[in-house]
Amino acid sequence: xxxxxxxxxxxxxxxxxxxxxxxxxxxxxxxxxxxxxxxxxxxxxxxxxxxxxxxxxxxxxxxxxxxxxxxxxxxxxxxxxxxxxxxxxxxxxxxxxxxxxxxxxxxxxxxxxxxxxxxxxxxxxxxxxxxxxxxxxxxxxxxxxxxxxxxxxxxxxxxxxxxx
Amino acid sequence: xxxxxxxxxxxxxxxxxxxxxxxxxxxxxxxxxxxxxxxxxxxxxxxxxxxxxxxxxxxxxxxxxxxxxxxxxxxxxxxxxxxxxxxxxxxxxxxxxxxxxxxxxxxxxxxxxxxxxxxxxxxxxxxxxxxxxxxxxxxxxxxxxxxxxxxxxxxxxxxxxxxx
Numbered sequence: 533x534x535x536x537x538x539x540x541x542x543x544x545x546x547x548x549x550x551x552x553x554x555x556x557x558x559x560x561x562x563x564x565x566x567x568x569x570x571x572x573x574x575x576x577x578x579x580x581x582x583x584x585x586x587x588x589x590x591x592x593x594x595x596x597x598x599x600x601x602x603x604x605x606x607x608x609x610x611x612x613x614x615x616x617x618x619x620x621x622x623x624x625x626x627x628x629x630x631x632x633x634x635x636x637x638x639x640x641x642x643x644x645x646x647x648x649x650x651x652x653x654x655x656x657x658x659x660x661x662x663x664x665x666x667x668x669x670x671x672x673x674x675x676x677x678x679x680x681x682x683x684x685x686x687x688x689x690x691x692x693x694x695x696x
Numbered sequence: 697x698x699x700x701x702x703x704x705x706x707x708x709x710x711x712x713x714x715x716x717x718x719x720x721x722x723x724x725x726x727x728x729x730x731x732x733x734x735x736x737x738x739x740x741x742x743x744x745x746x747x748x749x750x751x752x753x754x755x756x757x758x759x760x761x762x763x764x765x766x767x768x769x770x771x772x773x774x775x776x777x778x779x780x781x782x783x784x785x786x787x788x789x790x791x792x793x794x795x796x797x798x799x800x801x802x803x804x805x806x807x808x809x810x811x812x813x814x815x816x817x818x819x820x821x822x823x824x825x826x827x828x829x830x831x832x833x834x835x836x837x838x839x840x841x842x843x844x845x846x847x848x849x850x851x852x853x854x855x856x857x858x859x860x
Contacts, residue, residue: 587739684741
């Protein structure tokens with residue numbers, strides 16, 4: 533029995549589209565990761581300070597609290613009370629935050645194998661709007677302390693040199 | 697003189713649009729990634745340990761540093777006081793505060809500054825931007841080269857002054 537010898541069709545692998553697709557994927561994941569890392573809420577207009585520099589060491593555990601106003605299209609606050617924008621969609625008034633903070637504290641205490649009365653090494657990052665009354669931020673810090681947090685970081689927007 | 701004419705005549709070169717579009721998209725995404733969408737954020741750390749009052753340092757009596765900020769009805773700044781001394785109510789007041797702090801610590805990086813602590817006592821309604829300005833003025837200064845120079849890094853808040 534004889535086999536016919538076919539012309540060998542060598543499939544030339546075209547690398548260009550593959551590289552294109554791989555680059556697109558890399559760019560896509562870079563964008564996704566950047567957005568995930570910040571946990572910032574765009575409704576909060578941070579105060580600016582020329583001394584605020586991005587810290588070189590990031591705390592390994594952090595709890596980000598965004599405090600700001602609900603604003604209309606012109607930027608005027610709709611509600612005179614500031615809210616904590618919690619977990620993306622939830623809006624909680626500052627005096628009502630204690631229950632949530634206690635839940636968070638419990639989570640971090642379990643994560644670090646701490647007792648219920650131990651203070652928590654987790655940093656609380658406060659991103660507050662420039663127009664929020666200072667007393668409200670102090671109250672929020674007091675509530676955090678009641679929930680056993682003790683390290684706080686106040687975020688400010690870094691001013692570009694010479695822009696002030 | 698005669699020119700030899702190619703036997704095949706003109707060859708039509710077909711432009712391939714697909715790779716060009718791919719490259720253009722890649723460039724677009726690259727520039728979108730490099731563009732700074734949001735200003736960099738920095739933070740000021742506030743340390744408020746639970747239950748432990750500031751350790752009394754018997755050997756070294758450091759002068760207390762109290763910064764009092766008063767507010768008007770709409771939360772605007774009406775006065776900056778450094779250890780009960782009025783410094784003004786404009787941006788210049790924060791520059792004066794910065795100078796006072798520098799006078800007190802002698803020189804930036806003085807080892808004494810590790811034990812020094814500034815207490816910020818602000819009116820309840822004061823807009824948070826002024827508090828951040830005051831914290832910034834106590835924490836340090838940006839020198840002529842654009843490098844931050846640290847003064848006193850320990851900042852704490854006094855008890856909130858609740859409106860009656």
